[in-house]
Amino acid sequence: MTEELKTKLTQIEKTYTEKIHQTASLKNLQDLQVAALGRKGELTELLKNLKDLPLEDKKTFGPLSNALKTKLTTAFEQKQTELETAAVNEELNKTNLDLTLPAYTFDKGARHPLSIAQKRMTTILSRLGFVWSEGPLIEDNYHNFDALNIPKHHPARDVQDTFFIKNAKEDKFVLRTHTSGVQIRAMEKQKPPIRLIAPGRVYRKDDIDATHSPVFNQIEGLYIDKNVSLADLKRDLSVFMQGLFGQKAAVRFRPSFFPFTEPSVEVDVKCVFCEGKDAGCPVCKGTGWKEMLGAGIVHPNVLKNCGIDPQIYSGYAFGMGVERLAMFTLDIKDIRAFYENDVRILEQF
Numbered sequence: 001m002t003e004e005l006k007t008k009l010t011q012i013e014k015t016y017t018e019k020i021h022q023t024a025s026l027k028n029l030q031d032l033q034v035a036a037l038g039r040k041g042e043l044t045e046l047l048k049n050l051k052d053l054p055l056e057d058k059k060t061f062g063p064l065s066n067a068l069k070t071k072l073t074t075a076f077e078q079k080q081t082e083l084e085t086a087a088v089n090e091e092l093n094k095t096n097l098d099l100t101l102p103a104y105t106f107d108k109g110a111r112h113p114l115s116i117a118q119k120r121m122t123t124i125l126s127r128l129g130f131v132w133s134e135g136p137l138i139e140d141n142y143h144n145f146d147a148l149n150i151p152k153h154h155p156a157r158d159v160q161d162t163f164f165i166k167n168a169k170e171d172k173f174v175l176r177t178h179t180s181g182v183q184i185r186a187m188e189k190q191k192p193p194i195r196l197i198a199p200g201r202v203y204r205k206d207d208i209d210a211t212h213s214p215v216f217n218q219i220e221g222l223y224i225d226k227n228v229s230l231a232d233l234k235r236d237l238s239v240f241m242q243g244l245f246g247q248k249a250a251v252r253f254r255p256s257f258f259p260f261t262e263p264s265v266e267v268d269v270k271c272v273f274c275e276g277k278d279a280g281c282p283v284c285k286g287t288g289w290k291e292m293l294g295a296g297i298v299h300p301n302v303l304k305n306c307g308i309d310p311q312i313y314s315g316y317a318f319g320m321g322v323e324r325l326a327m328f329t330l331d332i333k334d335i336r337a338f339y340e341n342d343v344r345i346l347e348q349f
């Protein structure tokens, strides 16, 4: 029995070592491995039978068989690496691949200048505690006009200025002309304090020229709490402007009129190009100031429309065009440059 086993082991070693050496294909090598070490392979079967041997023989043949298993496993692995390397080399020779050629270059993408501008603005505002809010692009007349204290005869409601969405019965919906609807919806749902910004696309029936586009981006802001005054508005918007244009940026507040705020102001920043010293400056047209945004104390009627008691709460709101600020900060002369996506322009930022 033991002699028979010894012969068997020697025979398995000899046969498979020889066959591995002669094999020229990966497929044959795999078949060979299964035949020797597979679940029903020759050596596996032999190892299974060891358990029936007397203890002494187990002690002799156990280690011998395991050593052979390790030896064959290593031989199979070495041969496999050898065959695979040969296959790769053959493939390379066939395709005439020149590894010394320079690699293809890829154009690297970058943020769009509008995204850069919007990110800068929203980052500063979020540091001031404003939370990003969103709303529908198709807005109903109530949230776009009525709730904002915009009277029925106001020119903004003119079909010349607004894209109305035709409905068989009435013109009830519009493409939002500002993101103020987001403010209204927030006030309807939420109790003060409210501190939000509403960035997003808005639509107006403007002809396209160097400074107008029927689609553009806005960021509006709203802060409602007890005792919010024009002083809070001036402080926060000054901090915002200085965040955008630098600590030394001069900011100016001018009285204005909007139906949804009272009092209302326009906020200008000192021209960063000429600092007011060039009467021929094309950016500020020689005035030394550039209008940046509109703002004001939220009209009591607007608060009432949203179920907020104007006797208890007050607040300020502001709105600005992302394109306008981006044109000023990035020195882009034509608004169309943002939408035409000419990479020669986009690459500069």
Ligand SMILES: [Zn+2]
Pocket: 271, 272, 273, 274, 275, 276, 278, 281, 282, 283, 284, 285, 286, 288, 289
């Ligand atoms: Zn200027």
